[in-house]
Amino acid sequence: xxxxxxxxxxxxxxxxxxxxxxxVGMIALFAIALVxxxxxxxxxxxxxx
Amino acid sequence: MDANSExxxxxxxxxxxxxxxxRRFIDRVLPMDHLLxxxxxxxxxxxxxxxxxxxxxxxxxxVVSGVVRSFMGxxxxxxxxxxxxxxxxxxxxxxxxxxxxxxxxxxxxFMASWRHGRAATWLIGVVIFAASILTAFTGYxxxxxxxSQFIAVNAKDAMNGAGIGAFFNVLNFGQMYGLHVMLxxxxxxxxxxxxIVMVRTxxxxxxxxxxxVSKS
Numbered sequence: 001x002x003x004x005x006x007x008x009x010x011x012x013x014x015x016x017x018x019x020x021x022x023x024v025g026m027i028a029l030f031a032i033a034l035v036x037x038x039x040x041x042x043x044x045x046x047x048x049x
Numbered sequence: 050m051d052a053n054s055e056x057x058x059x060x061x062x063x064x065x066x067x068x069x070x071x072r073r074f075i076d077r078v079l080p081m082d083h084l085l086x087x088x089x090x091x092x093x094x095x096x097x098x099x100x101x102x103x104x105x106x107x108x109x110x111x112v113v114s115g116v117v118r119s120f121m122g123x124x125x126x127x128x129x130x131x132x133x134x135x136x137x138x139x140x141x142x143x144x145x146x147x148x149x150x151x152x153x154x155x156x157x158x159f160m161a162s163w164r165h166g167r168a169a170t171w172l173i174g175v176v177i178f179a180a181s182i183l184t185a186f187t188g189y190x191x192x193x194x195x196x197s198q199f200i201a202v203n204a205k206d207a208m209n210g211a212g213i214g215a216f217f218n219v220l221n222f223g224q225m226y227g228l229h230v231m232l233x234x235x236x237x238x239x240x241x242x243x244x245i246v247m248v249r250t251x252x253x254x255x256x257x258x259x260x261x262v263s264k265s
Contacts (some may be wrong), residue, residue, distance in 0.1 A: 022148070030152055033096035040094065 079250050088251075092256050097160075100153040107146035108241060112234065116140040119230045123193035143185060150178065162254045170247040177240045184237055189228035190219055201225075 006017040031045075064070070114135050118126050125132035161226070163171035173189055189200050201219045208214040 022194070026152060027146060030097075030155055033100070033156075036096055038094045038096055 072132070079246065083252070084246075084249050088257075090253060093253055097156040098253070100149050102144055102152050104149040105241065105245070107142050107149060108237070110142035111139060111146055112238065114142060115230065115234065125195065127234045134157070134223050147181070150181065154178070155166075160254065161257060164254055165248075167254055170244060170251060173240055173244045173247060177237060177244060180233060180237050180240060184229060184233040187233060189230045190225040191222070193222075200264055 008015050008017070008020060064140075117135050118139055121132060125131070126136040127168075157171070157174070186204075190197050190204075204219045205214060208217055208219055
């Protein structure tokens with residue numbers, strides 16, 4: 001707990017591992033939300049769900 | 050006075066009645082079937098639309114856990130096991146609030162949700178984002194531990210550099226705590242309510258590929 005975390009340093013980008021994991025997780029969640037089928041999300045006869 | 054002129058007099062009296070005017074305005078701008086709809090357009094059937102709702106649910110948990118903590122006090126949330134649970138509940142609800150608020154922001158940005166008279170809804174969302182950051186910052190300063198002292202001592206120079214240190218003193222716990230538990234949560238809650246009412250009033254924006262259908 002009292003040891004500093006891992007940092008990644010690419011050029012001008014400096015980011016900690018926890019922050020990087022959060023950002024990668026958010027991007028993954030956003031991508032999944034775009035493609036994952038939504039329950040009862042189909043179009044009905046009148047064009048509404 | 051015949052019945053006809055009596056009803057005309059009645060109508061004249063009603064138009065001068067401010068409660069009636071407000072009621073008619075609400076009926077016109079936000080009828081109940083818009084405020085509490087039981088059906089949504091087919092394109093709302095996507096997980097992207099769930100991000101805003103999760104943000105709202107997180108805010109409810111933030112407020113509930115915050116009210117409990119403000120009632121019990123710092124000794125309770127630092128020492129007792131139940132207090133530490135509420136401390137964590139408050140912290141992690143805030144993490145969820147920010148994560149899903151940003152995902153909601155991405156979703157609304159890529160579908161250009163400010164189209165067709167929804168600019169005010171977008172701008173209120175921007176203000177909510179800014180107010181939430183300020184609320185979180187004052188929250189970090191209100192923890193009553195070494196972390197909050199470290200943040201305050203490091204932030205004071207930035208505040209002084211920005212020229213606001215005189216009336217926004219991060220070393221003043223009372224000021225930061227007051228802002229965090231009173232003014233800013235009320236502002237965020239009010240703005241979120243306003244944001245949702247705006248969404249209900251205008252409805253969900255049509256997808257960009259349905260632009261040609263109709264503008265509503």
